[in-house]
Amino acid sequence: MALNLKTLVNHAPLSSSRQLFHGVSPKPTSISFSHSSSSLQGFGTQIATQRKEPLSNQQTAAVRHLTGSLITNEGLRFVVVVARFNEIVTRPLLEGALATFKRYSVKEEDVDVVWVPGSFEIGVVADRLGKSRKYHAVICIGAVIRGDTTHYDAVANSAASGVLSASLSSGVPCIFGVLTCENMEQAMDRAGGKSGNKGAEAALTAIEMASLFEHHLK
Ligand SMILES: Nc1c(NC[C@H](O)[C@H](O)[C@H](O)CO)[nH]c(=O)[nH]c1=O
Numbered sequence: 001m002a003l004n005l006k007t008l009v010n011h012a013p014l015s016s017s018r019q020l021f022h023g024v025s026p027k028p029t030s031i032s033f034s035h036s037s038s039s040l041q042g043f044g045t046q047i048a049t050q051r052k053e054p055l056s057n058q059q060t061a062a063v064r065h066l067t068g069s070l071i072t073n074e075g076l077r078f079v080v081v082v083a084r085f086n087e088i089v090t091r092p093l094l095e096g097a098l099a100t101f102k103r104y105s106v107k108e109e110d111v112d113v114v115w116v117p118g119s120f121e122i123g124v125v126a127d128r129l130g131k132s133r134k135y136h137a138v139i140c141i142g143a144v145i146r147g148d149t150t151h152y153d154a155v156a157n158s159a160a161s162g163v164l165s166a167s168l169s170s171g172v173p174c175i176f177g178v179l180t181c182e183n184m185e186q187a188m189d190r191a192g193g194k195s196g197n198k199g200a201e202a203a204l205t206a207i208e209m210a211s212l213f214e215h216h217l218k
């Protein structure tokens with residue numbers, strides 16, 4: 001089975017060390033991949049390429065690799081939606097996120113915080129904030145901790161689907177920083193304890209995604 005994959009091929013001769021290529025081929029080159037079913041899992045596909053456009057001998061084909069930057073975040077704006085439920089957990093998560101923004105030179109005036117009652121309410125607020133076009137990424141912070149009933153499953157699943165839906169609906173990256181834990185110990189471990197701070201991790205993801213969208217996907 002041959003897969004047809006359209007990709008932009010950079011024709012400028014580039015040093016092999018560079019991962020980011022500026023400028024793109026004026027003409028996308030169609031590359032056909034052929035692979036055996038046994039190689040579906042890995043990247044070890046046998047690739048046979050038929051290029052539609054012959055490359056001049058001064059040009060070098062190179063696949064572009066696009067990634068967001070953690071340091072070129074000038075002017076990027078962020079909003080944190082944080083649930084008040086289990087605030088003993090969500091507040092250190094929020095503090096971890098804010099500390100990360102500061103560490104990566106995101107200005108305080110470029111970060112807003114919106115409090116909601118619980119994780120179930122995060123999705124609708126994230127969607128509204130994304131659609132406001134005021135922010136380059138929305139960080140969603142909550143802590144859903146299992147109790148005696150199945151309510152946990154409803155809240156946890158709703159929070160996750162709500163954040164994903166907000167991303168897809170608004171087109172603005174909404175980062176899932178909602179803990180879903182069996183008990184309080186697990187939650188505290190992830191809010192600055194032995195397992196790190198998931199709020200800080202969510203902020204890093206937000207910076208990278210905001211940069212990727214702003215600098216490469218517009
Ligand atoms: N049990 C947890 C909740 N429950 C509240 C819901 O999020 C929601 O606010 C309520 O159902 C009204 O719509 N929220 C959490 O964030 N964490 C929990 O453990």
Ligand SMILES: CC(=O)[C@@H](O)COP(=O)(O)O
Nearest residue numbers: 145146147148149151152
């Ligand atoms: C995640 C929840 O909603 C949970 O904390 C509620 O506790 P319970 O299931 O005992 O009502």
